Amino acid sequence: MAYVHGQFTVITVATKDISPYCKTSSYEGSAEVHQTTGYGKTAHTKQGGLLDGKFSCGGTYDNTASTGPRNALKPLLGTTVTVTRKPEGTGTGRPLDTFSAVLSKYVETNPVDDMVTWSAEFDISDVVTTTTQP
Amino acid sequence: MNLEAVAGEVSTALAAISGLRRPPWGVERITAPAAIIALPERIDYDGTYRRGSDHYPDLPVIVLVGKPNERTARKAVAAYADGSGAKSVKAAIEAHTYISCDSVRVAWAEFDTAKYAGTDYLAAIFHLDITGKGA
Numbered sequence: 334m335a336y337v338h339g340q341f342t343v344i345t346v347a348t349k350d351i352s353p354y355c356k357t358s359s360y361e362g363s364a365e366v367h368q369t370t371g372y373g374k375t376a377h378t379k380q381g382g383l384l385d386g387k388f389s390c391g392g393t394y395d396n397t398a399s400t401g402p403r404n405a406l407k408p409l410l411g412t413t414v415t416v417t418r419k420p421e422g423t424g425t426g427r428p429l430d431t432f433s434a435v436l437s438k439y440v441e442t443n444p445v446d447d448m449v450t451w452s453a454e455f456d457i458s459d460v461v462t463t464t465t466q467p
Numbered sequence: 468m469n470l471e472a473v474a475g476e477v478s479t480a481l482a483a484i485s486g487l488r489r490p491p492w493g494v495e496r497i498t499a500p501a502a503i504i505a506l507p508e509r510i511d512y513d514g515t516y517r518r519g520s521d522h523y524p525d526l527p528v529i530v531l532v533g534k535p536n537e538r539t540a541r542k543a544v545a546a547y548a549d550g551s552g553a554k555s556v557k558a559a560i561e562a563h564t565y566i567s568c569d570s571v572r573v574a575w576a577e578f579d580t581a582k583y584a585g586t587d588y589l590a591a592i593f594h595l596d597i598t599g600k601g602a
Contacts (some may be wrong), residue, residue: 340513353519353601392515393598396571422517448570448598 341422344390346436347414349405351390354451358390360418360430362461386461388434389457391452393439402451409436413458425466432461468521468599472567474504477528477595480563484554485546487530496584500543502556503529503583518601520569526595530556531588535580540589548576548591554592568599
């Protein structure tokens, strides 16, 4: 086991590699929790339900490449896209998450004293498939 | 982003200011007014994933104008520090189209007395914020 630095993270959206424009990204998996407590119990009992998830990413805006965030993401707002995520970077045996998600938000922020930044939020649809890279 | 290439382009940008000399690094004597592109305070690597971007938060450009107590030196340094105009360092540097980096901004300037080759000069030190590709 070893610590893993975030700089090697790879993210593609609709086959476009947006990694060079990303400063941060976050995957959040969740599950519904159902109450199954019956009479006579002294504590709640629960059972897991449907899985759900969100994914967000953001970074430095770039206007030159076709894979820049505006060109790659803005036209996809409201559509379902395939997202891949390599949280430990590219390499044999390292994890690869693949999922479909609706691009639910795309934000551009223009501070007067710094670079333009962007961020995007995805609502994951269906399961996240985790494999190891060949 | 290659430091030498960026410094070369900043020097090229300063050529737009008539009369401002741009002596090469390390010369023993200069004739004022002259602009010297120093080394960055530091280089911030890995601003984005996969060597996407690097950042020079402070690349100093030192403009030496004349004897510190001369009225003409004060007048000259004011023109170089102006935010716009024919002598404006900020305007000249930011008007250039760069290929060695993505963004060059003259963030701030300060004034000091600088010694070069044993001579004191009134100086304006411009601090450049530069962002470019990491690989």
